[in-house]
Amino acid sequence: MLAARLWARQRALPRRVGFSTAALPHTSLNPVTEQDVAHFSKFLAPNSIISTLSPNPCAPDELETYNNDWIGRFHGQSTTVLKPKTTQEVSEILKWCNDHRIAVVPQGGNTGLVGGSVPVNNELILSLANMNKVRSFDPISGILVADAGCILQSLTDYVAPHNHIMPVDLGAKGSCQIGGNVATNAGGLRLLRYGSLHGTVLGLEVVLPDGRILDQLTTLRKDNTGYDLKQLFIGAEGTLGVITGVSILTPPAPQASNNVILALPTFDNVLPLYQTVKRQLSEILSAFEFIDRTAYDLAVKHGQGRALSEEDTKGAECFVLVETSGGRREHDEEKLNDLLELLLSADKPLINTGVLSQSPAQFISLWALREGVTEAVSKEGKAYKYDISVPLSSFKEVVDNTREHLRSKGLLHDKAVKYVLGYGHVGDGNLHLNIVADAYLPEIENALEPYIYEVVAAHRGSISAEHGIGAMKTHALPYSKSAISIELMKKIKQVFDPRGIMNPGKVLE
Numbered sequence: 001m002l003a004a005r006l007w008a009r010q011r012a013l014p015r016r017v018g019f020s021t022a023a024l025p026h027t028s029l030n031p032v033t034e035q036d037v038a039h040f041s042k043f044l045a046p047n048s049i050i051s052t053l054s055p056n057p058c059a060p061d062e063l064e065t066y067n068n069d070w071i072g073r074f075h076g077q078s079t080t081v082l083k084p085k086t087t088q089e090v091s092e093i094l095k096w097c098n099d100h101r102i103a104v105v106p107q108g109g110n111t112g113l114v115g116g117s118v119p120v121n122n123e124l125i126l127s128l129a130n131m132n133k134v135r136s137f138d139p140i141s142g143i144l145v146a147d148a149g150c151i152l153q154s155l156t157d158y159v160a161p162h163n164h165i166m167p168v169d170l171g172a173k174g175s176c177q178i179g180g181n182v183a184t185n186a187g188g189l190r191l192l193r194y195g196s197l198h199g200t201v202l203g204l205e206v207v208l209p210d211g212r213i214l215d216q217l218t219t220l221r222k223d224n225t226g227y228d229l230k231q232l233f234i235g236a237e238g239t240l241g242v243i244t245g246v247s248i249l250t251p252p253a254p255q256a257s258n259n260v261i262l263a264l265p266t267f268d269n270v271l272p273l274y275q276t277v278k279r280q281l282s283e284i285l286s287a288f289e290f291i292d293r294t295a296y297d298l299a300v301k302h303g304q305g306r307a308l309s310e311e312d313t314k315g316a317e318c319f320v321l322v323e324t325s326g327g328r329r330e331h332d333e334e335k336l337n338d339l340l341e342l343l344l345s346a347d348k349p350l351i352n353t354g355v356l357s358q359s360p361a362q363f364i365s366l367w368a369l370r371e372g373v374t375e376a377v378s379k380e381g382k383a384y385k386y387d388i389s390v391p392l393s394s395f396k397e398v399v400d401n402t403r404e405h406l407r408s409k410g411l412l413h414d415k416a417v418k419y420v421l422g423y424g425h426v427g428d429g430n431l432h433l434n435i436v437a438d439a440y441l442p443e444i445e446n447a448l449e450p451y452i453y454e455v456v457a458a459h460r461g462s463i464s465a466e467h468g469i470g471a472m473k474t475h476a477l478p479y480s481k482s483a484i485s486i487e488l489m490k491k492i493k494q495v496f497d498p499r500g501i502m503n504p505g506k507v508l509e
């Protein structure tokens with residue numbers, strides 16, 4: 001009976017073409033019913049329920065933004081989105097779902113790039129968007145406690161008047177939520193300077209799958225009292241519980257920030273350049289970001305930031321954006337100028353030229369060239385995105401070899417793959433390898449996988465440096481994790497979520 005009802009609902013919803021949608025791995029899980037929605041309406045406000053199953057059903061297209069992911073590759077068919085406003089409401093939802101074996105997908109800003117934030121089938125979507133209040137901020141310690149649904153940009157704006165910044169920053173900051181950042185252990189543009197969220201997150205409030213509230217929302221800098229459970233939820237991608245509150249250490253805002261884009265004649269110069277920049281700028285270096293020529297050209301083509309002059313980009317094979325954050329503008333500018341002088345006056349200069357920002361607007365514009373690559377790629381076509389960790393010295397080789405591999409398969413032409421490009425956080429050893437195609441096609445995916453994962457494994461790298469596993473890479477986990485690691489991960493999942501209701505089909509197969 002249940003199976004028949006589930007099938008009928010799937011047919012009623014628009015089904016987009018998306019080859020990645022899979023069957024729910026846990027056949028024992030149930031779909032949401034009218035009775036479930038009637039139960040939720042007893043304790044949720046009417047505007048916290050968007051469902052085709054409620055007495056006032058929503059139009060199916062109202063569910064579109066929740067069912068489809070940012071890159072348009074993963075598509076769910078959920079009938080119901082709940083948007084609780086309190087931790088208690090989240091607790092009641094999860095308790096009901098656990099008792100009735102209903103699968104739940106926690107959703108933040110839905111900017112994830114590995115299909116983790118949308119259902120693989122018709123799971124219930126639990127959106128944190130209505131939990132968006134700052135709970136407290138201590139300007140002395142810089143410790144911020146906020147609801148998980150706060151948008152990263154709004155938290156940045158909140159702490160700015162107190163001369164603090166968020167320790168994490170990424171291109172999706174206008175939409176992604178702090179809970180989503182923690183759930184994906186987002187890296188981003190400031191990791192080089194402020195470290196990962198495993199260090200800056202001080203405490204979490206998490207609703208466990210059975211509805212119990214795990215209150216670890218401490219604001220302590222030091223707490224050595226046995227197992228640090230919060231670490232398990234950082235990067236768990238919603239498979240162990242729903243994060244509802246985050247306590248995070250925000251660093252003091254730098255008194256001066258500068259940036260410069262350096263145009264390099266050859267990729268071979270990136271590593272020696274990194275060494276020189278680190279040595280010369282030492283404590284004020286806060287970002288060292290790499291963009292290859294194709295990525296730069298696409299960013300410019302799609303209006304991300306202001307293009308450098310033709311003269312500045314002539315003969316450049318790639319670009320590096322260097323940011324400094326320090327305590328005194330004159331001191332930092334002097335250091336940057338000394339660096340540029342040194343680079344340009346060398347017998348065999350590592351760079352062709354450097355464009356230094358001269359105003360806050362130019363600072364933003366130079367950053368936009370780098371931050372805007374993700375958006376430019378999505379405007380250009382359908383992107384296969386691999387965020388991998390490989391030795392810095394092999395960044396270019398990996399991009400070039402992938403391009404040649406696709407060419408050898410006859411897939412590098414206008415009707416299939418248009419661009420193969422690389423960019424990323426050199427300082428963190430993280431390469432974003434993007435393959436931009438006209439459409440998502442099985443033959444392209446088959447050519448890319450397991451090819452790319454085998455390349456990563458050969459370098460003893462990671463198949464996911466920051467975006468996570470989501471639904472996209474569950475099958476590829478063994479390329480980066482040993483059998484023992486995966487066995488222990490499954491046991492941990494079993495301890496927290498014995499009924500398997502939390503984000504099924506994500507992280508673990």
Ligand SMILES: Cc1cc2nc3c(=O)[nH]c(=O)nc-3n(C[C@H](O)[C@H](O)[C@H](O)COP(=O)(O)OP(=O)(O)OC[C@H]3O[C@@H](n4cnc5c(N)ncnc54)[C@H](O)[C@@H]3O)c2cc1C
Pocket residue numbers: 070105106107108109110111112113116117118128148149169170171172175176177178179180181182183184185186187188189237238239241242243244374375466467470503506
């Ligand atoms: C333009 C652009 C630039 C990006 N740049 C970067 C970058 O530099 N570095 C980087 O790491 N990522 C980057 N990303 C990827 C993405 O923005 C991050 O993964 C981000 O942290 C996701 O946050 P979100 O709120 O959108 O989460 P969602 O996409 O909604 O969810 C992501 C995962 O977290 C889970 N989740 C969300 N909220 C919760 C919660 N409260 N409790 C439990 N689980 C939850 C979801 O179930 C899902 O598995 C970028 C994305 C875009 C579109």
